[in-house]
Structure formats: C-alpha cells, structure tokens
Amino acid sequence: ATIYWMDGIARMGDELSKGLPKTEKEAMAYMAEKRPAIEQKYRPHIANAGRGITLGMKYGIEKIPAIVINQESVIYGLTDVNEAIAHFQKVKQAQLEKS
Secondary structure (H helix, E strand, O other): OOOOOOOHHHHHHHHHHHOOOOOHHHHHHHHHHHHHHHHHHHHHHHHHHHHHHHHHHHHOOOOOOEEEEOOOEEEEOOOOHHHHHHHHHHHHHHHHHHO
C-alpha cells in the first residue's frame, strides 16, 4: 500500500510554523539560513502530497480520510488500511452473493 498525504503541504506548514521565531524579520532570517535543509527534508513530502492530490482528483475523492482500493473503490472515514480492505472485501462478497 502507498499512503499519500493529501494534506501534506498544510502539515508541513504547521510543522515549520512551530519552529519559527516570533518576529517577521527573525523568521525571514531563519528561513533564509535553513532553506536548503528545509527543502531537502520536505521535498519528498511535497512530492507525496502533490501525487496524492493528483490521484485524489482522478478518483473523485471528496473528503479525507479516504482509502482507494485496487484503483476502483474509495472507502471514506477510515485510516486503517487493513480495516478498509476488510470492509472492501465484505462489500464485494455481498455483491457476489446477490448476483
């Protein structure tokens, strides 16, 4: 399973904000000094969030949390992948039994 954090950019912003100095001038100096390290640390997170947003649009994700299974079904409200898979299998089995 691959996990995409569609809210990853917001999470990153929240995390960065926690460590910023109080004044704008100090915060700007801090960001200028730490920029290379910050970019290196967060580049994978930004890529993950971007891919998640792109896939979310492809699958018609309307809200989060959402888990996409087999590129065909969206399970909303669950964060546990195993629980979502069990739900998916249960629904599939019920559909098979009806037909």
